[in-house]
Amino acid sequence: MTGEVIFTNANVVTPQGTIYGTVVTRGETIAAVEEGTVRTGGVCSCGGSMVRDVEGDYIIPGLIEMHTDHLETQFQPRPGVLWPSALAALVAHDTQVVGSGITTVLDSICCGQLNEGKMRHTLLSMSVAAIRDARSKNILRADHQMHLRCEICDPYVMEMFEPYADEAILRLVSLMDHTPGQRQFCDYAKYREYYKQEDWTDEQFSGLVEKLKGEQERNAAVNRSVILAMCHRRGIPVASHDDTTEEHVAEAVREGITISEFPTTAAAAAKSRELGLGIVMGAPNVVRGGSHSGNISARELAAQGLLDILSSDYVPASLLHGAFMLHQQVGIPLHEALATVTANPARLLSLHDRGEIATGKRADIVRVKLVDDVPVVRTVWRGGNRLL
Structure with missing residues (x-):
């Protein structure tokens, strides 16, 4: 079981569309999906939370x-x-x-x-x-x-x-x-x-x-x-x-x-x-x-x-x-x-x-960077645990 992880400065692909914002996971679950960002310089621990600046990459469901x-x-x-x-x-x-x-x-x-x-x-x-x-x-x-x-x-x-x-x-x-x-x-x-x-x-x-x-x-x-x-x-x-x-x-x-x-x-x-x-x-x-x-x-x-x-x-x-x-x-x-x-x-x-970046869904999350129009997988999380 993991603690709270915050993915911010992200292009988040939600069921309704793509927003520029932040995804918060707690344990195995997505706890919040919000527009806007949390200030950070890369990866840091803030008040017990792990904050990850994904530098404008996409956050999509596993x-x-x-x-x-x-x-x-x-x-x-x-x-x-x-x-x-x-x-x-x-x-x-x-x-x-x-x-x-x-x-x-x-x-x-x-x-x-x-x-x-x-x-x-x-x-x-x-x-x-x-x-x-x-x-x-x-x-x-x-x-x-x-x-x-x-x-x-x-x-x-x-x-x-x-x-x-x-x-x-x-x-x-x-x-x-x-x-x-x-x-x-x-x-x-x-x-x-x-x-x-x-x-x-x-x-x-x-x-x-x-x-x-x-x-x-x-x-x-x-x-x-x-x-x-x-x-x-x-x-x-x-x-x-x-x-x-x-x-x-x-x-x-x-x-x-x-x-x-x-x-x-x-x-x-x-x-x-x-x-x-x-x-x-x-x-x-x-x-x-x-x-x-x-x-x-x-x-x-x-x-x-x-x-x-x-x-x-x-x-x-x-x-x-x-x-x-x-x-x-x-x-x-x-x-x-x-x-x-x-x-x-x-x-x-x-x-x-699973299958959506939405509150209450399992925290299966993939960070994707577009390189010459090719989607490149950067990190992968399943149930709040980092796999890659």
């Missing part, structure tokens, strides 16, 4: 990441290479997450193997065990929770999902179908490129496509139904993944799904808005100026008011950068752009104690 595959890259940094220490891999991931300004992260772990052989099964069990262990030892700086990504066409998905369905930190489940020829991979060539099968003969690739379509026909409907029922009984939010058509979205709503992750077309995003689904797009899509799979541009959706949340997906640093680019490139007010990585995910995940 970022909330709801879908990142980055942990998997630490466990498996090269194809066929499994890092020998699961704890070390998780701590390395935690370091990069916090350095990116993320104070709450849903580690997104895949349930399903398909083209990955047994490696996905191993990564799942290792990841969950490492998160449990590290949380019990209180060695993680960010608040790590879980998001299970379920490949519904996979014959082994239930075997992988069921043991973890009652994890207390399971905050989100997404239903994925990466069968080539639909959703993310309407373009077969993009599927072939993504899974590094360009060197296959056309005959080999056609055989794989037929095999995967057969798995979809046999498994997708029943797995989807069972996983949805399990999540609804437990009150776990469910996301639909890579919606492409209006019918994909309508089906999701009929099934009680509340989030559309990475819709691939403007039509699917517009239908999601009409039917009340939260719309998630990738921050790398924003930073790069387009989708790596050739699908809809996140900037285009944002300009049409069809984006609620950004996810860093595979690059943690893209989350903050993407939010600032929504402001700089699309013209969205900064407080609304930053809400896509703070208040909006907090609301959809029922994390009501």
Whole structure:
């Protein structure tokens, strides 16, 4: 537990807009947000309070990441290479997450193997065990929770999902179908490129496509139904993944799904808005100026008011950068752009104690300096404790 900390001479991004002022934290909580400054010369202790002059930098809420595959890259940094220490891999991931300004992260772990052989099964069990262990030892700086990504066409998905369905930190489940020829991979060539099968003969690739379509026909409907029922009984939010058509979205709503992750077309995003689904797009899509799979541009959706949340997906640093680019490139007010990585995910995940610089919220605070229009994380605090 910390005492009183005063952040002053700051551009404070509040839910209503940006003010020049001061934020006061006491213990784990934001105690006050005020216009104006406290006189100080850098960092000093005044009457038992720690006063920090942030020199005009931004004070923003700690970022909330709801879908990142980055942990998997630490466990498996090269194809066929499994890092020998699961704890070390998780701590390395935690370091990069916090350095990116993320104070709450849903580690997104895949349930399903398909083209990955047994490696996905191993990564799942290792990841969950490492998160449990590290949380019990209180060695993680960010608040790590879980998001299970379920490949519904996979014959082994239930075997992988069921043991973890009652994890207390399971905050989100997404239903994925990466069968080539639909959703993310309407373009077969993009599927072939993504899974590094360009060197296959056309005959080999056609055989794989037929095999995967057969798995979809046999498994997708029943797995989807069972996983949805399990999540609804437990009150776990469910996301639909890579919606492409209006019918994909309508089906999701009929099934009680509340989030559309990475819709691939403007039509699917517009239908999601009409039917009340939260719309998630990738921050790398924003930073790069387009989708790596050739699908809809996140900037285009944002300009049409069809984006609620950004996810860093595979690059943690893209989350903050993407939010600032929504402001700089699309013209969205900064407080609304930053809400896509703070208040909006907090609301959809029922994390009501965080996500805003507001009195009574948890003191998850990030100091950000703009350098050549790039947001640079200077310091990070979670629950009143300095992490960086």
